[in-house]
Each structure stands twice: as structure tokens, then as C-alpha cells.
Amino acid sequence: MTAVRVAFFDKRRAIFDEQVRSFLEKAPDGLVVNLGGGLNTRFYRLDNSQVEWIDLDLSGVIAFRKKLHEPERKRHRMIAASVFDDDRVVEIKRYARSRVLFVAEGLYPYFTSAMSLAAFFTQRR
Amino acid sequence: MRYFLSGMFFAIRNEVEKPGEPRFEIGSSQRQFGAVAMVVLDDQTRLAEDAKVMCHRRLGHLDAEAGALTPGTDWLAKQFPDNQTPNRVGESSKHHSELQMFCTWKNLFVSHWHAAPFGIALNSILPKPVAAQCNRFNLKILRGVAQTLLIPLHYYVEESKSESNSFKDEIAERFHEAIAYDWSKFDAE
Numbered sequence: 001m002t003a004v005r006v007a008f009f010d011k012r013r014a015i016f017d018e019q020v021r022s023f024l025e026k027a028p029d030g031l032v033v034n035l036g037g038g039l040n041t042r043f044y045r046l047d048n049s050q051v052e053w054i055d056l057d058l059s060g061v062i063a064f065r066k067k068l069h070e071p072e073r074k075r076h077r078m079i080a081a082s083v084f085d086d087d088r089v090v091e092i093k094r095y096a097r098s099r100v101l102f103v104a105e106g107l108y109p110y111f112t113s114a115m116s117l118a119a120f121f122t123q124r125r
Numbered sequence: 126m127r128y129f130l131s132g133m134f135f136a137i138r139n140e141v142e143k144p145g146e147p148r149f150e151i152g153s154s155q156r157q158f159g160a161v162a163m164v165v166l167d168d169q170t171r172l173a174e175d176a177k178v179m180c181h182r183r184l185g186h187l188d189a190e191a192g193a194l195t196p197g198t199d200w201l202a203k204q205f206p207d208n209q210t211p212n213r214v215g216e217s218s219k220h221h222s223e224l225q226m227f228c229t230w231k232n233l234f235v236s237h238w239h240a241a242p243f244g245i246a247l248n249s250i251l252p253k254p255v256a257a258q259c260n261r262f263n264l265k266i267l268r269g270v271a272q273t274l275l276i277p278l279h280y281y282v283e284e285s286k287s288e289s290n291s292f293k294d295e296i297a298e299r300f301h302e303a304i305a306y307d308w309s310k311f312d313a314e
Binding site: 002005006008009010013014038039040041044045060061064068069070071106 | 271273274275277278280281283284287292294295296297299300303304311312
């Protein structure tokens, strides 16, 4: 069972990595917003030295992550907010580039359909 | 294998083409059909139909979620536990005892957070594995962290450490090492 789970998470990671890589080929200096990023380290794997990156998660998660003392990069920000938070949109827009990619790798499974729609339309703003 | 696929194919692409506005893309899949965005979002939540996925998501809520497996039933009509808070590390007596065991060495001697100089000195005289353990987080730090945070990290690291894969994530491995948690429980389930 462990092998299956490892394969699942690896496949999911590979797909999302590929999507972000593809985006960065088109917009090397774009903004990537990782919604519900948790302890995801995709930024470090795919950093092209130009991309602006925001990892967004709830305050408890961000606080925990900061205790892990990950390497500091100016282009990597962690924002403590909910995906339903309107203020978050304002915060993200501060760093908006010509192109923005929202990544939600493990976020929507936690929501009901209605919540997913709400998050989706919040992101549209 | 269903949840493999459902993880892949949720795609939304939304572009705001107003002059002067940044171009926004909301997406996370190889397929990019805006017209099916809503359906796809719905499929995402259907991951919950698989009890094992639910187990990953909210460990300990299997009883409540088992109903979602009943064939032909409307999963939305059930008491779907999406509003439940995920289990958090250290909040149950079971987790507490597990973590307490993990952190015994550190707690027995000296708290790194209150007496760092002594902690460093202690680490220098302890056997290497114990010293490494003492450098990890203590129970107070880890308590309250959602287990769902740790699961993907663990499996990414498993893959990163495997020799068969070109994927390597040293930062994730560092996170994994820094967190005092009985990771073997994920492998034992």
C-alpha cells in the first residue's frame, strides 16, 4: 500500500511540476500562487531565479513552516490567509506580474462543491 | 486507481483580458477546458468517495466517511465531514504518547528552547542518533499541526530517497528530518 501511495503522490507532484514548468517557460518572471501549499517545496525545485512565488496557507501552517528554517529567498513569500479571504486577493495583487498561475494541488478535496466554487470565484477577482 | 486519475484532471483556465490588468491563469492540469471547470471541481470533491483517500485527508474519521462508499447513494446528501477539522498531531492521547516517546531524550535532559547552551553541550556527548533526535522539534512545537500536512511530505521524501527515481527534493528531506514524528505509522497503515 505504501508503494501505491508513494506512486500517487509522485504522479501528482510530477503533473503539477510539469504545469508550473510549462508556465515558467512562457512567463519566466511570472507570479505563482500556491494555494494551500502546506509544506510543499515546489518553489525550490522549480525556481528559475526570476519567478515570484507565494505560498498561501492558514496561519497555523505558515507559523509551523517558518519554524522549519527553510532557505530564504526574496522572491518567495508565505502569506497566512484563507483562500476565501478577500484581503488575500489584495495582498496577492501587490505582487502580481504580467502572468499569474494559481496552483491548488491538494486544496479542493477538503471543500464541498459550494466551497470550491466560492474559492474559485474569489480567485477570479 | 480512481483517485490517481481524479488528481490529474482538474483543470480550470480563466483569463482576464482587461487592458492593463494582469493575465490570470487558474489551472493545475494538462487539460484546460474552462467549460468543464465546474464539473471538474465537483470531481475533485468526489475524491472523498474513496475511503482510503479520506483516511489520508482526515485520519481517524473513517467511520463517518464509510457511508460515502455505498453504491448508488448521493454522497452530497450524506453527512459529509468536509466541515470537520482534520486531526492534529498531539491532540489525542495516542498521538501524545507517541510523540512523548519520540521526544523523551530531549524532555528528560533539557529544553532546547529554554537552555540552548546546555542543549548543545548535551548533544555533543550523546550518541549520534540520540543527538540528532534532540535537535528535532519537541512536542510543544509539533502539537496542533494537521497530520494532512505531513502525509504528502512523507511520501515525497520516500520518493526522493528512492534510488529508482530522478526526483530529488533536498528541502523536503530536510523538513522531514527536522520534524519529530513517527513517520513509520504512515507506512504501516
